[in-house]
Amino acid sequence: MKTEYEFRPKILGFLCNWCCYAGADLCGISRFQYPPYIKVIRLMCSGRVDPLFIFRSFLNGMDGVFIGGCWPGECHYSTEGNYDALTKKYIYKKLLAHIGINPDRLRLEWVSASEGIRFAEVMNSFSKQLIDMGPIGKAEGLADEELKSRLQVASSLVPYLKLVEREKIRVRFQTEKEYEEYFNGEKFTKLFDEMIAKNVTTGLLLALLRKRDSSIDEIAQSLAVDRSVAIQQLQASVRQGFVHFDEAHNRYGVAN
Structure with missing residues (x-):
């Protein structure tokens, strides 16, 4: 008797040691339920999530990547690393969309050490969202080879992208709303198109022509x-x- 295939998304989470990881620990102690197929990596700060981690995660078959940090204003470091994570979220979600991958496969949330139930709610929500999307690549209409090629191009440009982020894009605001307005605004869109999108498209072009003349x-x-x-x-x-x-x-x- 055939049983219908049940898609279970592969999810990798990068969790801030001080807040989100502690919240996840409390979630487990409290026996709040969330999908068992979520794997986590503990980092000292959400701002330490290198963009290369994101693309390598997808290259290794992850359907979703989650970043969990302290609430704004509660970062344990004077550099306010969670705001750096917020900047990365906007840049790399836009980049994922540019290479044809659903940007909602990357998710950033704030979870404090006392919010075990919130961690479970966020994980359940993200899992359901990914189930609705379907497996990475197939849901976007990309063959495995094409998906891999696009992610490899993005990965190869990470050193350049980090330089652009540091020299041209890095901003510091006081509220999440200000970040949202800036990264959805005309100034950032122009910077992205001129300094990132063109280089990524060139990389995709060369990857295509290495396979065949067109x-x-x-x-x-x-x-x-x-x-x-x-x-x-x-x-x-x-x-x-x-x-x-x-x-x-x-x-x-x-x-x-």
């Missing part, structure tokens, strides 16, 4: 961008010597 229309379709954007990326890559154009076959390929 026409402009094939490139635009594969990268899910307008034809004009594909042309701009190709022209820039040709000028930089990364890509060559085969006039005989009207196709582009990686330069030797």
Whole structure:
């Protein structure tokens, strides 16, 4: 007798030692129920979650990545690491969307040491959200190889992305609302498009052309961008010597 497959999302959580991890511990002691397939890693601060951790988690098959920290204003470090985590959330959710992965697979929440029940509620909510989405890649319409390629491109650019974050994007506000307004505003969108999106799209373009020579229309379709954007990326890559154009076959390929 066949039984219907029940999707159980793989979730990896990075928890602040002082608050969220203690909240998770209290959750267990209090026997509050949450899905058993959530694995956690304890860090001293949510601000120490390196973006490479996020992409490697997805590359290793995680359907969702959770970051748990102290409530704003309650960070145990003078650097207010949880605000750094908040900045990363906005940047890397936007980047996930840019490479075709549902940004809601990355989630940041605040949980204090006394909020065991909140930890259970958040984990149950995130698990249900991921179940509704489905497995990573398949839900986005990406084959395993394409999913891996896109995540590898994003991972390879992490050193550059961290530099951009530190030199151009890092901000410090007093409230979460101010962070939300800034990262959903025109200034950040312009910075992201000019300094991050173009480089990521170039990386995706080169990854595609390493597999096979392609026409402009094939490139635009594969990268899910307008034809004009594909042309701009190709022209820039040709000028930089990364890509060559085969006039005989009207196709582009990686330069030797």
